[in-house]
Amino acid sequence: MSRGSVRNEVKRRLPRIVINLTVAFLFWIISQLGPIFVKGLIIPGISMPPPFNTVSSIVGLTATLIAMIFLVRAISDILFFVDLSAEIIVRSLGIKERRPLKRIARDLTYIILTLLLATAASPILSSIPQIGGYLMAIVSLAALGIFLVLIYDIGKVIHGVLREKTRRMADWIGNLLEERNHRNANRSLNEKGRKE
Numbered sequence: 001m002s003r004g005s006v007r008n009e010v011k012r013r014l015p016r017i018v019i020n021l022t023v024a025f026l027f028w029i030i031s032q033l034g035p036i037f038v039k040g041l042i043i044p045g046i047s048m049p050p051p052f053n054t055v056s057s058i059v060g061l062t063a064t065l066i067a068m069i070f071l072v073r074a075i076s077d078i079l080f081f082v083d084l085s086a087e088i089i090v091r092s093l094g095i096k097e098r099r100p101l102k103r104i105a106r107d108l109t110y111i112i113l114t115l116l117l118a119t120a121a122s123p124i125l126s127s128i129p130q131i132g133g134y135l136m137a138i139v140s141l142a143a144l145g146i147f148l149v150l151i152y153d154i155g156k157v158i159h160g161v162l163r164e165k166t167r168r169m170a171d172w173i174g175n176l177l178e179e180r181n182h183r184n185a186n187r188s189l190n191e192k193g194r195k196e
Contacts, residue, residue: 009080013080013081016073016074016077017074017081020073021070021071021074023067024067024070024074025067027064027066028064028067030063030067031059031060031061031062031063031067034056034059034060035056035057035059035060036056038054038055038056038059039054039056040054041054041055041056042054083156085149086156089149090107090149090150090153093110100157100158100160100161107150107151107153107157108150110150111146111150111151114143114146114147114150115143115147117143118142121136121139122139122140
């Protein structure tokens with residue numbers, strides 16, 4: 001992606017993320033506070049099981065569902081930033097391979113190195129008095145973050161390869177069917193020409 005297109009995507013997606021998260025948070029608050037104001041009101045004429053026959057449960061459930069919808073909308077835009085930051089982190093680690101197998105191998109190598117370094121550092125850091133636990137937690141979280149970014153990158157590479165192979169297969173099948181239809185059309189034209 002070029003810098004201009006990234007800048008445009010950020011300008012387009014960031015306000016949507018803020019708005020969707022804000023609305024989701026407001027509806028979550030409504031789902032927590034709304035039922036308090038209508039507590040004990042039973043909906044007449046509806047035979048629902050006990051938790052769903054009150055207005056408070058309907059208000060809470062509806063507000064929660066609306067909050068979830070806005071949260072899902074925000075997550076779909078957040079994934080763009082996750083993808084962008086994963087690409088930046090992967091490039092900063094020196095993984096610039098465009099060939100999928102090499103890139104996956106390099107990602108796996110970095111995962112193994114990260115896990116080995118975190119495992120080796122744990123006993124050393126835990127022996128430091130007073131701050132050893134905090135340092136261990138920081139190293140563990142950093143290792144988990146690197147692990148997740150690299151696993152995400154592997155998934156993205158595999159997805160790209162599968163998408164490309166599927167597209168090629170669809171093109172091949174389409175060309176094959178087009179050739180067959182073309183041959184059948186030529187054959188029928190030749191038969192009509194012979195009859196005349």
